[in-house]
Amino acid sequence: MPKGMLIIDKERCKGCGLCIVACPHQVLAFSGELNRSGYNVVHMERPEACVGCGFCALTCPDVAIEVYRERVPA
Amino acid sequence: MPKGMLIIDKERCKGCGLCIVACPHQVLAFSGELNRSGYNVVHMERPEACVGCGFCALTCPDVAIEVYRERVPA
Amino acid sequence: MPVSTEKMVKVFGRPASLTEARFTYCPGCHHGILTRIIAQIIDELGIVERTVGIAPVGCAVFAYLWYRCDAIQASHGRASAVATGVKRANPNLIVFAYQGDGDFASIGTAESIHAANRGENITVIFVNNQVYGMTGGEMAPTSLVGQKTTTTPDGRDPALFGYPIRFSEMIAQLDAPVYVTRQALYDTKRIVDATKAINKAFTNQLEGKGYSLVEVLATCPTNWRMKPTEANKHVAEVVTKVFPLGDLIDRG
Amino acid sequence: MPVSTEKMVKVFGRPASLTEARFTYCPGCHHGILTRIIAQIIDELGIVERTVGIAPVGCAVFAYLWYRCDAIQASHGRASAVATGVKRANPNLIVFAYQGDGDFASIGTAESIHAANRGENITVIFVNNQVYGMTGGEMAPTSLVGQKTTTTPDGRDPALFGYPIRFSEMIAQLDAPVYVTRQALYDTKRIVDATKAINKAFTNQLEGKGYSLVEVLATCPTNWRMKPTEANKHVAEVVTKVFPLGDLIDRG
Amino acid sequence: MECSVIIAGFGGQGVILAGKILAQAGMDHGLEVTWLPSYGPEMRGGTANCTVVLSDEPVGSPIVDDPSALIAMNLPSLDKFESTVAKGGTIVVNSSLIDRAVKRGDAQVASLQLNELAEKVGSMRAINMVALGAYVKATKILPLDTVKGAMARMLKKGGKGEFVTINEQALEEGYNAV
């Protein structure tokens, strides 16, 4: 199981690509899928590499990304 | 004969007294005479002491003073 | 995909102070990042119920739509004066003005400087994207020498139009401001730094310290005619040369 | 008494560029000294036939009456913008704007800063008397801390009204200006220095060098409620502590 | 005779330019024309549109209650304008992005895969010319050559002469697809 996981709100994503560059683990890429506004939205191309660091979400201008991380045993 | 001499335009003088203070040789003083605007105008109290340095005129906010100086032989 | 987050903890989500409204900004525009940061700090400080945001005229004109706090839309350039009116009328409110470079540093020059000079206890966010975004890409007072805009089609010629104005440096000449800083958003580190700076700017106000100004170097991919990623690079490599990052005053 | 000057030479007379009109200033007001200095420099440079003076709103509103050059009376605070219009329309003209501290540094803040930032090839004389003379003695942005004015009857309280603004220091932050200096008129030496500074500010323009600003610390005996001589002393001993004299920029 | 068309789509689909070219072509053809765009920041990201009126007498209103045609490049555009089209009018629909049918029964509909046709020509940016070609064919409002000429002149004037050929192909592609 990957350490991190994202929920990307497709309708918020504007396909700017900033998250793709911000991700230190090359997790993200354009999906080729257009949303209702006509934007090419991103998806997790390599979900297994995600560490849940949240860089992508910090960078996203449209607050389209929620980040989840492995529960660390208390 | 004094080295310097002034022509003071009484109707321009507003009796501010700045020239009196500016004069390094205590030449000037209030005359006690009021002009048409009601100002107490200055005059040369000690004309003999004037060196024609022009400090008074430089200082006069109402350009009321003309300064003349001894002709220096060419 | 939600299934797979079942056993995970949410480490980053939409700040509670943000409404559900979608931003009207162009793809990749830094206005969005900044909006999120401000909301997050309103969350962190727990002040959403006493905050009043002043929306400018500019691409951020819709700012009143994004936050769950009260908001006022100010006339162009006068956000700092409006903020003054609000804060003086009710000092318990936390007031922030959000202003573009045209708004803050051109038409609003007098209001910006004199609010700072009075040391109004407010927080001003000054978004320097070196262009008039809203109106379609005209020169801003901060536009770089040589920058092509719709009103400088051959590039900004300093002989005709002067130099990019370093407004924060001018404000830093004043006695009253407690905090004046310049930040950027072109990578994660700058985003984290900017977040801290904005937190401080709000905290100063909460503590009654006085006027704080956070200038933020931002992109306008649309009017710069760059891809968002190129625009980020441009800020990092070119813009920061003219507008160096860092604190100019910190009397906190 | 003319008799006694018969054999003498006139070493100081009314500058030719001054009209015969009497100044409307109060007794001892520095506006008068400054007006004479400017006329003298117009004489010295021989430019009266190509000079256009911009009169402000303020005690110097009548400036159009004093000089034998063309003149324009500008709306309050906008003299630098009007000067810009004149100079751009006809660059052969020598244009100077004469502005009070309320005019230049309060309502005119934006126009003052942006004319400087564009590096307009004009000469600006900025008369800092720390008060609104014309309107009866209200606080100016330059009023000193504690100074009593009609709008600060208990003295300027920086917590409410901020600090005296050092506007020339702000202008000096800009890249375009060639000459920014602060002068005074409280004694003969300062008058001579100020005269040189103003000469330079006009000469810069004649040589096409760009924007020059001469700030002049002046008195307002009437509204300061001081005798003219006391007012001079106040400038020398108190005002210059807040507004230090000297050149801030000289890129000439 | 007065014809009017609303061309509407996403910001990037070139609807504004398509309208300009149509207006220019109308003018070249000796008609009176007006061209009216949606404008301002609302265009940003969202939908853009323009209205072109062609007439053989001076154009009264440049906005029209009931356009004689609609080119809908995306779904929001069809949703917004479908009902306004005059009875018997023409609707060009980009079925690549619009997955519903036109509801009205009283209009002449040309449903085309504009995205695919543009890709076929080799440039998604030429999608507007595909649409314009289809419209011209469907309405017979102007000779295609006049439109081609107007397009070529406008692109050249804007320093984009190198795209003339591909846009000609796009116009033809659309024209032939109807």
Next chain:
Amino acid sequence: MECSVIIAGFGGQGVILAGKILAQAGMDHGLEVTWLPSYGPEMRGGTANCTVVLSDEPVGSPIVDDPSALIAMNLPSLDKFESTVAKGGTIVVNSSLIDRAVKRGDAQVASLQLNELAEKVGSMRAINMVALGAYVKATKILPLDTVKGAMARMLKKGGKGEFVTINEQALEEGYNAV
């Protein structure tokens, strides 16, 4: 009954205050009053003046075509206002500064050396009260005591209580000089 007076002089001669005191006294006396000053920078250095109207019915115009009295503290004031005074009106002239006679034959003239009288009281600044005293005597418009009372109250309110006595003397000096 409506009486009006213009009080005019140099900026420093206290004409504005004299008018205020007169208006206050009129009010204390139960009359309707208006007081209207010249204002703004024109006062600076130049001449200042104010107009006071006292009436037993509501005052219509606070500016008057033909004042029933004039107090001229200097020459420019006499020059400016002499001709406006109503027939049979009163003119108080400060002959210390005015070396010409009043030209009109149809007015009651009180020509006094106001400067000297003020000096006699011991304060040039009280010259306005000397003038006011003379005016009150010449016109009998109000009892002198009412004016004194108004003066005392106004000075005290302005924090200048220490000058009440000297100003009372000045009022009397003027009153008695007519």
Next chain:
Amino acid sequence: MGERMLLRGNEVIAEAAIRAGCQCYFAYPITPQAELLEHMAKNMPRLGRTFIQAESEIAAISMVYGAASVGVRTMTSSSSPGISLKQEGISYLAGSNLPAVIVNIVRGGPGLGDIAPAQCDYFQATKGGGHGDYHMIVLAPSTVPEAGELTMLAFDLADQYRTPVMILADGMLGQMMEPVELPEPIDVASLPAKEWATTGAKGRDPNVILSFDLDPEVLKKMNLALQKRYRQIEAKEVRYEEAATEDADILIAAYGTVARIAKSVVRMASAEGIKLGLFRPITLWPFPYQPLKELADRVKTVLTVEMSAGQMWEDVRLAVAERANTPFYGEMGGVVPTPRRILSEVRKHAS
């Protein structure tokens, strides 16, 4: 009612504002209203209220916009050129439904003009000097006591209708003194709460103050709501005064300072046997069209007298609609028409 005091118009307006509960006052100096600032500078801080000498008239009106948004009573004042600078701000106040009081102590214009009394800003005040379809309630006092009364009324009307209200006076009214009895200060705590104000979104949805919507249909609705309110104001708030109108042949239509001068003229005319009446609008907007129209049916002539080139005259003619002659006499540049001068105009029309 308090003590009868001799006060300047400017002071009375300032003091009345304070007694009406004005919490925040922002202004920039200008003659002939300097005493208004002075009074506020002296008294507001002592009451724990806000006085700011703003950096400009634009800053002042913008501060008013902020303070009004928060729901407090707020005011600014200026004179002609300064009021011109506030036009954008006034339009914003109107568009955002904000209550505020704006005082214009009018001086001679146009441009820098002079500082003498004038009425040449009537159009600006009543028709909307700013952009867009808006109105302000415009109150025109004629005496110093009335300046106080109308100032207090202005705050009430502003709150009631959520609209900017202007006091339109002139340099003479601002500078002159008359005896006044000022009413007791109101109890600010008793004023109705403003649910719409931006006082912090605690326990409610956020409040937003704005005059903006990019969708013309929405902006139209906002405008229709404004217009509806204007119709209510027109129906309920028209104020005017009549004097000696019962059997008048001639009517003077005048407001403010000129109207008070005209009252002397009515008396003078009556002494000459001329049946002269006076119609004095107190609200310049809404203008008393209907009452004037009715009067116009009964007189031969409505002579408008103004210190302007004939601005209210247009409204008079609109009301009269050729029912009577509508001559005009005006002074300009700060010249005040004297009673005698007005009388001689009246005589021209007394047949």
Next chain:
Amino acid sequence: MGERMLLRGNEVIAEAAIRAGCQCYFAYPITPQAELLEHMAKNMPRLGRTFIQAESEIAAISMVYGAASVGVRTMTSSSSPGISLKQEGISYLAGSNLPAVIVNIVRGGPGLGDIAPAQCDYFQATKGGGHGDYHMIVLAPSTVPEAGELTMLAFDLADQYRTPVMILADGMLGQMMEPVELPEPIDVASLPAKEWATTGAKGRDPNVILSFDLDPEVLKKMNLALQKRYRQIEAKEVRYEEAATEDADILIAAYGTVARIAKSVVRMASAEGIKLGLFRPITLWPFPYQPLKELADRVKTVLTVEMSAGQMWEDVRLAVAERANTPFYGEMGGVVPTPRRILSEVRKHAS
């Protein structure tokens, strides 16, 4: 006449200004007139003329004041809120007798409003949004070609009467394209010299540009001179268009964009047998009162149609003076009345 080109209203106004010899243009960006700045930014420097993007609308109008003082042809442009900010400057231009051209591409108001076309700045333009007794000549083009013609005319009228002249258009006219043939550029050298301009006091007494005199009697004289000029303009420069008025029962009174839309309505109405005419003021100030009054004698109804709450309507009613019915139909907030909507209003009054 040059080539027939397809151009936007904004571009045509800019280009016409250039061809009219505009030497200096100063403006601040605002939608919907951005293309005007763009055209000037691109073309003025290449012609060796002055383009400055000013720091604000106030700076821009002040620069215009400076350039006009020097005697060159000069222009600024903006849209509603920006024009409000220029009111003090416009009043100064008028008071100082300076020729200048000001373009207002009106948008929905009040306040920030929106950017859609509107006519809600009519009062501001025609009655004087600034302080003081002044007027501007206000020209209202109805089509893109006319926008060009009237812009060129504006410069001539400004110089002839030494007055600011406003082009009052709206967002639709600014944004739309129509075919235009622009006239050839004028020969700037052929324009009459301006003896009064501040070009340097060489061989003459100093020239002074001002709107100021502290003496009311002098300021009155300055005002009387202005008013005299206004009477001349009213006598000579009234411009309007009539369409199908000969045997009309109903008249639409409309200007600008609405008037061109109304032309379609005239045709539509005629098809229905309604005798509808159109009266289109081209000069909004001076307003064509007299011709409209004469027409009003011949029709039953004058229906004013505006994109406002009824601003020109006041002038229409002033002209008509109850000679005919004067109903009103207006849209607000940037909504443009469509031909069909206007027609349905017309039908209400066609008996």
